[in-house]
Amino acid sequence: xxxxxxxxxxxxxxxxxxxxQNKELxxxxxxxxxxxxxxxxxxxxxxxxxxxxxxxxLSFQGATSGVxxxxxxxxxxxxxxxxxxxxxxxxxxxxxxxxxxxxIEGFTVGFRGKNRPDDYYSFGMYGEMDVISYWPKDxxxxxxxxNGGNNIGRSFDLGDLNLRGEMVNxxxxxxxxxxxxxxxxxxxxxxxxxxxxxxSINNSGSFVTTPGQNNVYESTINADMQLQTAGVRGFYxxxxxxxxxxxxxxxxxxxxxxxxxxxxxxxxxxxFSYELNPQTTITGSILDLGFISNSKDVWNYTFSGSTxxxxxxxxxxxxxNNVNNDLWQELLDEIxxxxxxxxxxxxxxxxxxxxVYGSIxxxxxxxxxxxxxxxxxxxxxxxxxNRDYYRNSIGGQLFxxxxxxxxxxxxxxxxxxxxxxTLSLKGTYTIDKYSITNVGLxxxxxxxxxxxxxxxxxxxxxxxxxxxxxxxxxxxxNIISWNDN
Numbered sequence: 001x002x003x004x005x006x007x008x009x010x011x012x013x014x015x016x017x018x019x020x021q022n023k024e025l026x027x028x029x030x031x032x033x034x035x036x037x038x039x040x041x042x043x044x045x046x047x048x049x050x051x052x053x054x055x056x057x058l059s060f061q062g063a064t065s066g067v068x069x070x071x072x073x074x075x076x077x078x079x080x081x082x083x084x085x086x087x088x089x090x091x092x093x094x095x096x097x098x099x100x101x102x103x104i105e106g107f108t109v110g111f112r113g114k115n116r117p118d119d120y121y122s123f124g125m126y127g128e129m130d131v132i133s134y135w136p137k138d139x140x141x142x143x144x145x146x147n148g149g150n151n152i153g154r155s156f157d158l159g160d161l162n163l164r165g166e167m168v169n170x171x172x173x174x175x176x177x178x179x180x181x182x183x184x185x186x187x188x189x190x191x192x193x194x195x196x197x198x199x200s201i202n203n204s205g206s207f208v209t210t211p212g213q214n215n216v217y218e219s220t221i222n223a224d225m226q227l228q229t230a231g232v233r234g235f236y237x238x239x240x241x242x243x244x245x246x247x248x249x250x251x252x253x254x255x256x257x258x259x260x261x262x263x264x265x266x267x268x269x270x271x272f273s274y275e276l277n278p279q280t281t282i283t284g285s286i287l288d289l290g291f292i293s294n295s296k297d298v299w300n301y302t303f304s305g306s307t308x309x310x311x312x313x314x315x316x317x318x319x320x321n322n323v324n325n326d327l328w329q330e331l332l333d334e335i336x337x338x339x340x341x342x343x344x345x346x347x348x349x350x351x352x353x354x355x356v357y358g359s360i361x362x363x364x365x366x367x368x369x370x371x372x373x374x375x376x377x378x379x380x381x382x383x384x385x386n387r388d389y390y391r392n393s394i395g396g397q398l399f400x401x402x403x404x405x406x407x408x409x410x411x412x413x414x415x416x417x418x419x420x421x422t423l424s425l426k427g428t429y430t431i432d433k434y435s436i437t438n439v440g441l442x443x444x445x446x447x448x449x450x451x452x453x454x455x456x457x458x459x460x461x462x463x464x465x466x467x468x469x470x471x472x473x474x475x476x477x478n479i480i481s482w483n484d485n
Contacts, residue, residue, distance in 0.1 A: 010400075018171060022101070022401070022410050022430070022432070023038050023059065023440040023455075023474065024397055024399060024412040024414070024428050024430055024440065025426060025428055025440050025441075025455035025457065025472075025474070026038055026442070026455060026474060027039060027044060027230045027357050027359065027396075027397055027399075028144045028273075028283055028359050028397070029424075029426055029442060029453075029455075030042050030043050030045065031045070031418075031424045031444045031446070032444050032451070032453045032476075032479050033046065033049045033051070033108070033110055033163070033451070033480065034051075034057045034108070034453075034476060034478075036058070036110065036122055036174065036176065036186070037057070037126075037395065038285060038287065038357060039186070039283055039285040039357060040174050040175075040176060040186030040187055040188045040269050040270060040271040040273075040285065041059075041176065041184050041270070041273050041283070041284075041285065042176070042184035042186070042270035042271065042273055042283065043178075043184050043185070043273050044110070044112075044120045044176055044184075046110065046112075046481065047112050048109075048110060048111035048112065048480075048481045049109070049110045049451070049478050049479060049480045050110075050473075050478065050479050051105055051107060051108040051109070051124070051477070051478050051479075051483065052108050052476075052477040053106065053107045053476065054104065054105070054106065054173040055235060055476060055477045056105045056107070056108050056476045056477060057103065057104070057105035057108065057126065057474075057476040058103070058105070058474065058475060058476060058477055059102060059103040059104075059144050059472075059473075059474045063470050064412070067106075074240045080354070081224060082399060082423070082472065083266060084144065089137075089140060089141055089144060091205070092135045092137065092405075093135065093137055094134060094135060094136070094137040094138070094157075094160045095134065095135075095405055095406075095407075096133065096134070096135040096136045097133065097278070097403075098131055098133050098135070098372075099130075099131060099132035099133070100130070100131045100165075101128070101129065101130045101131075101226065102128070102130065102133075103126055103127065103128045103130050104126060104127050104184070104220030105124060105125070105126040105476070106124070106126060106127065106169075107124050107125055107126040108122065108124030108125075108126070109122065109123055109124060110122035114190065115233040115394075118177055118178045118179075119175060119176070119177050119178075119208075119275070120171070120175070120176040120177075120178075120411075121173075121174070121175055121176075122172075122174045122176070123172060123173040123174070123186075124171075124172060125169065125170065125171050125172070125262040126169075126170050127167070127168070127169050127170070127258070128167070128169075128170060129165075129166070129167045130165065130166055130168075131163075131164070131165030131166075131294065131336075132164055132165070132403060132404070132406070133162075133163040133165075134160070134162040134163065134405060135279065136158075136160040136161050136162075137160050138156040138157045138158075138160045139156065139158070139160055139161060141156070142156045142207065146224075147207070147209040147219060148217075148453055149317060150207070151209065151347045152209055152210065152211070152475065153208065153210055153297050154205070154209075155206045155208040155305075156206060156207045156208065156209065157203045157206060158204065158205035158206060158207060158221075158223055158225060159203045159204075159205065161200060161203050161378070162200065162201055162203065162404055162405060163198075163199070163200050163201075163467075164198070164199040164200075164201060164350075164404055165197070165198050165199070166194065166195075166196065166198070166292075166350065166428075167194075167195040167196050167197075167235065168192050168193065168194050168197075168198040168292070168444055169192075169193040169194075169195065169257070169258045169259075170190050170191070170192055170193075170267075171190065171191045171193070172185060172188050172189065172190045172191075173188065173189055173242070173267075174186060174188030174269070176189060176436075177190075177252060180305055181275075182254065182274060182275040183272065183273070183274050183468055184272065184273045185270075185271070185272045186269075186270070186271045186272070187268065187269065187270050187271075187404065188268065188269035188270075189266075189268060190266065190267035190269070190288075190290060191260075191264065191265070191267075192259065192260065192262060192264060192265035192266070192267060192290065192292050192352070193257065193258060193260050193261075193262060194230065194231055194263040194264070194265065194292050194294070195231055195257040195258065195262060196229070196230065196231035196232045196235065196257075196262075196263045196290060197229070197234055197263070197294055197350050198227065198228065198229040198230070198232060199227075199228050199350060199404075200227040200228070201404045202228065202257070203224065203225040203226070204223075204224045204225075204254065205221070205222050205223035205224055205225060206220075206221070206222050207220070207221045208220050208221075209221065218308055218309065219308070219309055220306070220308040221307055221308075222304065222305075222306040223303050223304055223305060223306070224304045224458075225302070225303040226300060226301070226302050226303070226304075226401065226444075227300065228294075228298075228300045228302045228316070228348050228350075229298070229299050229301075230262075230263055230294035230296065230297060230298045230299075230347075230348075230350075231257060231262055231294075231296070231297050232297075232299065232394060233297055234253055234297045234478030235250060235253065238250055238253065261293045261295050262296060262297070262355070263292055263295060263297075264292065265290055265291050265292030265293060265350075265352075266290055266291070266292060266331065267288050267289060267290020267291070267352055268286045268289045269285065269286070269288065270285065270289075271283070271285030271286070271357075272285075276448050279362055279363045279364060279390065280360070280361070280362050280363075281361045282357045282358075282359065282360050282361075283357070283358065283360075284356075284357065284358045284359075285356070285357045285358075285363070286354065286355070286357075287354070287355040287356075287357075288352040288354055288355060289352075289354060290351075291349050291350065291351050291352065292349070292350050292352070293347070293349055293351055294347055294348050294349070295347035295470045298345045298346065298347055298348070298455070299343060299345065300344050300345070300346060300348075301341070301342075301343055301345065302340075302341055302342055302343075302344065303341045304340055304341070305340040306342075307475065329383065342355060353401060353402055353403065354401070354402040355399070355400070355401050355402075356398075356399070356400040356401075357397065357398070358396070358397065358398045358474065359395055359396065359397040359400055360390075360396055361393050361395035362393065362395055363390035363392065363393045364390055364391075364392050364393075364394075365390055365391040365465040366389070366390060366391070373440075389418075391417065391418050392415070392416065392417055392418070393414075393415070393416040394413075394414065394415050394416075395413075395414055396412065396413050396414070397411075397412040397413075397414065398410075398411060398412075399411075399412070408432070408433060409432065410430055410432035411430070411431050411432070412428050412430040412431075413428065413429050414427065414428045414429075415427050421446055422445065422446050422447070423443070423444070423445055423446070424443070424444045425441070425442070425443050425444075426441070426443075426444075426455075427439070427440065427441050427442075427443040428440040428441075430440075430457070430459075435458060437458070437460055438457055438458045439458065439459050439460055440455070440456060440458065440459065440472070441455075441456060441459060442455035442456070442474075443455075444452070446480070448479055448480060449479050449481060450477070450478075450480075451475055451477065451478040451479070451480045452475075452476070452477050452478075453474075453475060453483075454473075454475040455472070455473070455474040455475070456472060456473050457473075
């Protein structure tokens with residue numbers, strides 16, 4: 001049980017450097033080849049492209065829906081215990097979360113079919129880490145205030161413990177087809193090679209202290225909880241052994257898992273772009289409709305049952321200095337011994353976090369058509385509305401993400417300005433559970449065949465990142481061929 005407690009504490013601690021999954025600046029920024037990754041049906045203008053390995057797509061984003069680092073650690077003369085009470089326990093609810101998501105592309109390639117120029121193919125590999133831990137409000141209050149005083153008779157909800165995480169390597173292949181001058185559709189197949197996965201969801205139970213019969217107070221616990229892990233124990237055992245080859249062994253196991261040596265899964269992406277008229281376009285995509293079958297290196301921990309104990313009868317925390325500090329641990333040991341708990345190696349299915357995007361865009365300000373000239377596009381080369389080139393675009397985007405406690409949504413307004421084929425800028429304003437002042441800016445630069453892009457969110461917070469609820473940075477390099485270069 002102590003191993004599990006250490007593991008859960010590590011997850012909560014690491015998640016304080018939080019990340020989110022919305023890529024509102026990249027979405028429908030079709031001048032950037034990586035926009036295919038958030039909408040397989042985005043319109044494509046390149047003949048082919050190749051990402052520079054490891055540097056073609058890096059995404060780092062951060063967000064917190066509750067407390068910030070500055071709230072707790074600012075040098076403002078306020079006692080830290082008071083900060084925890086007033087700025088953490090009193091403010092954050094059980095639907096606030098700490099989450100971390102990052103992506104690094106290993107390689108990526110896209111090309112137009114020689115015999116079928118209406119089709120654009122892409123394939124590659126990227127690594128992704130995703131962890132979410134909801135704030136365990138009742139458990140945090142129990143740990144900080146104890147079960148005495150005003151908490152006598154209060155039922156603490158053990159179901160507040162809700163977390164999920166994984167690191168996965170993804171191999172993908174996609175087809176983007178220009179069905180007509182107005183409609184482009186796309187699909188992508190994925191093979192997931194899991195490095196590790198863990199989850200503790202759908203927990204339930206309660207802990208309550210009431211006036212007792214054999215002692216002043218008695219505590220009752222009812223629990224139905226489970227921690228499922230796959231791939232974690234292998235790394236844990238290597239570190240625990242602490243041999244002279246620990247680093248080498250971890251690297252070897254990590255590489256094996258990256259290259260199909262761990263648990264495997266399948267997934268699909270779908271997307272489309274449709275021009276309602278020459279200047280108005282709607283788009284949509286759904287990503288990571290998939291799962292991973294966890295059957296290797298599985299280690300699950302269960303904690304289920306009910307018991308009542310009259311172990312200690314003090315008020316916490318005000319009496320903590322007047323009693324033996326071992327009493328609280330003795331109570332935990334008594335509960336630990338009374339409740340059925342154990343380990344098993346039962347396999348399980350973990351579902352990928354499904355993401356949905358949608359947008360509407362209005363283009364205006366004619367300025368020629370350099371982006372689509374000589375692109376080798378079958379439908380485009382014969383004329384049509386997509387050959388019309390506009391310098392400006394405005395519109396709105398919707399993002400939704402499936403999480404263990406429901407769907408998270410974000411709404412974005414954007415303006416994009418194009419300066420020929422060389423430079424394109426996109427500004428966004430996003431509202432979600434993390435921030436209502438998220439202003440972002442993205443730039444795509446094309447110098448001959450070399451493409452570079454950088455996208456940054458919540459620029460207003462950069463003067464004090466520690467006090468920010470959201471921060472994001474994405475960038476990458478590609479080599480693009482528009483015709484014969």
